[in-house]
Amino acid sequence: MYKLVIEGGHKLAGEVSISGAKNSALPIMAASILIEDDVIIDNVPNLEDVKTLSQLLDKLGKKVEFSNNRMVISTVSEEEFEAPYEITKKIRASIAVLGPLLAKRRKAKVSFPGGCAIGPRPVDLHIKGIRVLGASVKIEHGYIIAEAQRLTGGLVNMLGINGTSVVATENIMMAATLAEGTTVIDNAAMEPEVVDLANFLIKCGAKIKGHGTNTIIVEGVKKLKGCEYKIIPDRIETGTFILAGMMTNGEILIKDCEPNHLTEPIRVFKEMGADIQITSKNTISVKGKEKYEPANVTTLPYPYFPTDLQAQLMAVLTKAKGISVITEKIFQNRFMHAYEMNRLGADITIDGTLAVIKGVEKLYGAPVMASDLRGGAGLIIALLGAEGTGELLRVYHVDRGYEKIEEKLSKLGGKVKRERTNLI
Missing domain, CATH: 3.65.10.10 (Enolpyruvate transferase domain)
Incomplete structure (x- = not known):
């Protein structure tokens, strides 16, 4: 200590x-699950949360190379879909792998996340959102278990009892990039980090409009490609x-x-x-x-x-x-x-x-x-x-x-x- x-x-x-922004780096790292090609991210801060999410990506079949604030993420395997408690307990942003896993690998098993002890930060909006996109979801033994053969677009309202949610907005936006049809996210978070993630996804071939406003529209595509991107x-x-x-x-x-x-x-x-x-x-x-x-x-x-x-x-x-x-x-x-x-x-x-x-x-x-x-x-x-x-x-x-x-x-x-x- x-x-x-x-x-x-x-x-x-x-x-x-x-x-670089931690709250941009983490969801963009999670978004690499959507992409089989190599992803290069510049301006990544060397932080404990970044190291923890790198460990999680490694567990999920990604190879992460990181030096001098430059990260290269490549794909080794796409078989794994479980984000275990021993990693997710350390970092709140681990929930961000839920949408990408579901969209790309059709199944996700994600332990409830940890992070700062600053009061309840429920995952209800994440679950509601992926259900709207057609996923079946159950909660068992501290895990969110979700499945969907193919996600389909829908209208997702991000307004919960505590207002909107940044990470839930990001999760649904990521999942929607590979869904069939159009997804509309109402009451979306407008934070710059949400915009940064959207810009990264667009550079990878996603079709997204309205990021930075409270209504984000995502038209699903069949596949995303790798890119090089510098975070804010x-x-x-x-x-x-x-x-x-x-x-x-x-x-x-x-x-x-x-x-x-x-x-x-x-x-x-x-x-x-x-x-x-x-x-x-x-x-x-x-x-x-x-x-x-x-x-x-x-x-x-x-x-x-x-x-x-x-x-x-x-x-x-x-x-x-x-x-x-x-x-x-x-x-x-x-x-x-x-x-x-x-x-x-x-x-x-x-x-x-x-x-x-x-x-x-x-x-x-x-x-x-x-x-x-x-x-x-x-x-x-x-x-x-x-x-x-x-x-x-x-x-x-x-x-x-x-x-x-x-x-x-x-x-x-x-x-x-x-x-x-x-x-x-």
Whole structure:
């Protein structure tokens, strides 16, 4: 096990390059199951989740070669259709192999997925969608077992009790590429990563329209071909570094990013008083300040404020001038980091889906524990802005979604080092 030891109080300054989007890489990797030819994916981040999904693809008859952020996926066998629990328990995105397996191999047996412990994220929309496309589905011993001799197009409504679903939208879109006829996905997720997956599939020969809107239309084809594709920059990593710069009153230039994917967060950060400029198509400059205005933010699906930046924003708001409110509309139980921030001296009160943050003068370094990926990122930002030295335990959560986090922060002048620990 590892921990991050962080000495707070140092301004971040310099340049940082953003990695490829984890939430694009994973579904695009899963989509390779649809394709017999070689698939080459560029700008793939070197993350634990990517390694785990590579293991799953290997189990499913794919050969994955990965070096220098370039991945080549080839086909060894198309016989296997089971995604076992020992792999899927580690990663939520493992459910994304359901649609491709069903469409290409006519059968799928996928264990219920794992990943971050941030409340229930049911698979009901995935199951509903593939049933509309003609699959028979049953749940046995923790597995989703689905079969279909040939999927057929249909009207799939992605609206569930918790709103739409990004991964379910992706799963049905992938399955529909090889279905007979036309599939219409209503209330589809509009996230940039969904668009990225659609663009990849189109390059492989799929017929898809409407991606980026809430209605996606897929006309099935008989076969997809291999291609080479570069995935988009990670907007959540970009937002995380913006907030890290803000927290430390820093001055940083963020390169290789996509500012258009962060329109709403950047608006919020500017209203708080940060000096953020889009200096070119792929760069953002950030100039922090000592104190920020409070904010009232609600997390919602794209293009609104993303739940995946909620914890990082909360860290900055702990030292804002007044009282801020964050309403979490996407996931239940996604405020676990707040209790750890209070250990650093923050004043945060949780009431159901509301977090009330009263700004304090100082935070103080202390040992804290990550309970999930983005909560861990929020705690890193809090420790960067704290007085003295603190530690982040369970850093493996952060490693699932951030490539070389301590190296990038250290290059900007942060005092961050990784050390072994016997603590879990």
